[in-house]
Amino acid sequence: AVTAIDKALADAAVKPKNPDYLRYLKGRAQHLAGKHNEAVATFQALERDLPQSPWVRRARFSQAAALVKLRNLEAAEKIFEKETEYLLS
Numbered sequence: 596a597v598t599a600i601d602k603a604l605a606d607a608a609v610k611p612k613n614p615d616y617l618r619y620l621k622g623r624a625q626h627l628a629g630k631h632n633e634a635v636a637t638f639q640a641l642e643r644d645l646p647q648s649p650w651v652r653r654a655r656f657s658q659a660a661a662l663v664k665l666r667n668l669e670a671a672e673k674i675f676e677k678e679t680e681y682l683l684s
């Protein structure tokens with residue numbers, strides 16, 4: 596899945612209408628494949644490159660889930676706390 600998404604994102608002739616969603620799916624595929632470091636990097640890139648995307652919040656939660664798998668509980672906790680505050684405000 597990651598290879599197909601990278602190909603779709605790189606293909607200038609196709610120009611996907613929703614590169615943010617494709618990046619989110621790429622991160623999820625990496626996470627589900629056990630490539631948690633790559634997933635974290637993908638989710639961070641999505642947030643950095645497309646901060647107004649509606650997929651950024653889901654990417655943050657998914658990033659935190661990948662960080663939990665990496666046993667980086669402090670970083671995951673900060674993300675969960677920030678997103679919980681947003682949801683409850």
